[in-house]
Amino acid sequence: MNLSQITHPNQLHGLSISELQDIARQIREKHLQTVATIGGHLGSGLGVVELTLGLYQTLDLNCDKVIWDVGHQAYPHKLLTGRYHCFHTLRQKDGIAGYLNRGESQFDHFGAGHASTSISAALGMALARDIKGENFKTVAVIGDGSLTGGMALEAINHAGSLPKTNLLVVLNDNKMSISENVGALSSHLNKLRFSAPVELLQKLEEQFETLTHIDSVPELNRLKQGVKRLLVPKMGAVFEELGFTYIGPIDGHNLEELIATFSHAHQLTGPVLVHVVTVKGKGYEIAEKQQINYHAQSKFDLATGKAITSSKPKPPSYSKVFGETLTKIAKSNPKVIGITAAMSTGTGLDILQKQLPGQYFDVGIAEQHAVTLAAGLASEGMRPVATIYSTFLQRAYDQIIHDVCIQNLPVFFCMDRAGIVGADGPTHQGMYDIAYLRCIPNMVLMAPKDEAELQQMLVTGINYTNSPIAMRYPRGNGYGVPLKEEGWEPLPIGKAEILRHGDDVLMVAYGSMVYPALQVAADLSTQGIEATVINARFAKPLDADLILPLAKKFGRLFTLEEGCLIGGFGSALAEALLDNHVVVPVIRIGVPDQLVEHATPEESQLDLGLTSSQIVERVKKEVQLQLAVQVLRDDSFVQKTTAVVIGL
Numbered sequence: 001m002n003l004s005q006i007t008h009p010n011q012l013h014g015l016s017i018s019e020l021q022d023i024a025r026q027i028r029e030k031h032l033q034t035v036a037t038i039g040g041h042l043g044s045g046l047g048v049v050e051l052t053l054g055l056y057q058t059l060d061l062n063c064d065k066v067i068w069d070v071g072h073q074a075y076p077h078k079l080l081t082g083r084y085h086c087f088h089t090l091r092q093k094d095g096i097a098g099y100l101n102r103g104e105s106q107f108d109h110f111g112a113g114h115a116s117t118s119i120s121a122a123l124g125m126a127l128a129r130d131i132k133g134e135n136f137k138t139v140a141v142i143g144d145g146s147l148t149g150g151m152a153l154e155a156i157n158h159a160g161s162l163p164k165t166n167l168l169v170v171l172n173d174n175k176m177s178i179s180e181n182v183g184a185l186s187s188h189l190n191k192l193r194f195s196a197p198v199e200l201l202q203k204l205e206e207q208f209e210t211l212t213h214i215d216s217v218p219e220l221n222r223l224k225q226g227v228k229r230l231l232v233p234k235m236g237a238v239f240e241e242l243g244f245t246y247i248g249p250i251d252g253h254n255l256e257e258l259i260a261t262f263s264h265a266h267q268l269t270g271p272v273l274v275h276v277v278t279v280k281g282k283g284y285e286i287a288e289k290q291q292i293n294y295h296a297q298s299k300f301d302l303a304t305g306k307a308i309t310s311s312k313p314k315p316p317s318y319s320k321v322f323g324e325t326l327t328k329i330a331k332s333n334p335k336v337i338g339i340t341a342a343m344s345t346g347t348g349l350d351i352l353q354k355q356l357p358g359q360y361f362d363v364g365i366a367e368q369h370a371v372t373l374a375a376g377l378a379s380e381g382m383r384p385v386a387t388i389y390s391t392f393l394q395r396a397y398d399q400i401i402h403d404v405c406i407q408n409l410p411v412f413f414c415m416d417r418a419g420i421v422g423a424d425g426p427t428h429q430g431m432y433d434i435a436y437l438r439c440i441p442n443m444v445l446m447a448p449k450d451e452a453e454l455q456q457m458l459v460t461g462i463n464y465t466n467s468p469i470a471m472r473y474p475r476g477n478g479y480g481v482p483l484k485e486e487g488w489e490p491l492p493i494g495k496a497e498i499l500r501h502g503d504d505v506l507m508v509a510y511g512s513m514v515y516p517a518l519q520v521a522a523d524l525s526t527q528g529i530e531a532t533v534i535n536a537r538f539a540k541p542l543d544a545d546l547i548l549p550l551a552k553k554f555g556r557l558f559t560l561e562e563g564c565l566i567g568g569f570g571s572a573l574a575e576a577l578l579d580n581h582v583v584v585p586v587i588r589i590g591v592p593d594q595l596v597e598h599a600t601p602e603e604s605q606l607d608l609g610l611t612s613s614q615i616v617e618r619v620k621k622e623v624q625l626q627l628a629v630q631v632l633r634d635d636s637f638v639q640k641t642t643a644v645v646i647g648l
Contacts, residue, residue: 009107044072060137064139073172081108115145119140144172171248253279337360337384378411388415390415391427445472494543509559555626
């Protein structure tokens with residue numbers, strides 16, 4: 001059978017092992033060709049091809065439900081569920097999503113962009129099934145990296161207390177999240193991979209089953225359970241003690257073993273965990289050898305594995321500048337501690353890890369723990385720098401409020417990927433951090449206009465110990481401005497700067513929108529409109545002493561931000577004006593109340609009205625409207641004056 005002919009996963013039923021192996025080969029070919037051409041996540045999907053085929057061979061996907069964790073590993077799932085012919089549109093505007101999307105397919109039963117959610121969602125579906133008296137299988141597929149997330153452990157704890165609720169958890173164990181896994185759970189899984197297989201246990205269990213009335217004889221039943229505990233490997237025993245029936249570890253690339261194991265697991269009652277060992281990047285030798293680098297890739301040459309890049313050199317990324325600068329600061333200040341939640345390479349903290357491992361902690365996919373760990377460090381006089389993507393920091397909101405802000409501990413939050421991030425779609429857009437942080441007492445918020453100002457803000461945040469402080473910065477490359485190797489000066493808290501003077505328009509921009517604001521001002525100047533441009537630097541506290549008098553002078557102002565308008569930077573300025581009895585129009589330019597779907601950042605900016613040319617047109621219309629209103633007011637004054645004179 002050709003992969004292109006599969007429109008429903010039930011078409012896998014009845015295929016021989018050799019036919020399934022041929023489908024596996026085709027999946028890998030399509031997966032590799034697509035990601036090499038347009039970019040995307042690579043290693044995880046290649047590693048679960050046989051797991052997906054073996055699982056779907058044993059399920060009726062007309063009714064049974066498979067819930068995938070994260071979505072990195074779900075590319076084979078997409079290829080087997082009717083999306084082969086549109087797979088080339090992966091992560092592109094109006095194409096298929098890089099993650100699970102309930103609106104995209106009947107087989108995407110639960111959206112997944114953040115990790116550690118699948119067991120909770122699958123358990124909820126299983127409980128709903130039982131309450132409604134329905135009959136279908138529910139399966140959660142979760143990676144060992146995601147198992148470090150507290151939410152997954154909470155779900156396991158709950159599921160294990162429900163012995164009558166049928167739930168299958170498939171643990172896809174490839175020893176990796178994005179980077180190498182960390183922590184005690186990972187260590188236990190490593191030991192388990194080298195433990196004796198469970199066939200002996202299964203055979204002994206079969207022998208026990210031949211003994212009639214074994215459960216009614218306490219001594220025999222205790223013997224059965226004791227033997228079971230002795231034979232289940234240490235980590236498996238942990239799951240058993242938590243109420244799961246544990247099976248594994250099994251070879252995640254052996255289709256015969258996978259099908260037999262899943263078929264057996266479906267016959268068991270209560271919560272079951274099947275431990276499957278896979279190789280991240282399986283089938284593409286380069287990805288197998290470089291699992292961290294090939295977790296995700298931009299366009300690359302399949303033959304060499306090398307990225308296809310522009311010949312024109314690019315400025316360094318914000319993440320790289322951040323990592324290098326933080327490492328230099330940390331070398332002279334042993335109290336500086338970098339913290340990441342399984343994103344060392346993405347945040348640039350891998351630089352700190354390599355040079356100063358004693359001042360670096362990777363806590364795994366555990367943002368809540370990362371924040372409270374930072375709070376504990378800060379309470380003892382350390383300078384913790386919690387470096388977490390904007391979208392992932394949302395997961396630790398309670399900890400930010402209770403453990404950091406209420407106790408007014410000087411934790412420095414550094415939010416990478418703030419703003420529009422592109423092809424990963426709505427689960428990864430960093431849209432909400434301004435709004436969700438500025439409402440919390442004691443929090444200071446800042447954003448650099450470029451990579452050089454990021455260096456200054458790093459020093460500012462580390463030196464500032466009066467309260468928590470947070471810095472947001474975008475994904476991608478900087479502007480190529482000169483960087484300093486040392487001697488960075490901290491910025492005064494809450495102070496903005498005027499970058500350009502003009503008499504017609506006032507624009508106040510925050511972070512990544514400062515340079516676009518300068519471009520808008522330059523374009524307006526060619527049309528006879530001169531703008532004053534302010535780099536706000538701080539969203540909280542605002543520089544009211546600078547901005548409010550100028551707002552009065554100009555009679556209106558424009559705010560520019562790369563974040564949600566509701567509760568965002570523009571809202572902060574509007575509130576400040578009202579609180580100080582300055583009643584002038586505020587035209588807020590940012591992301592409206594809508595989800596930002598997967599597309600290139602440039603396409604998203606166009607859709608959202610955030611390109612320079614679109615902002616120019618909006619400013620011109622507002623200026624023209626202001627002039628028209630002024631003319632009407634003047635005409636009204638002339639008419640009233642004339643009427644009075646005639647009346648006299």
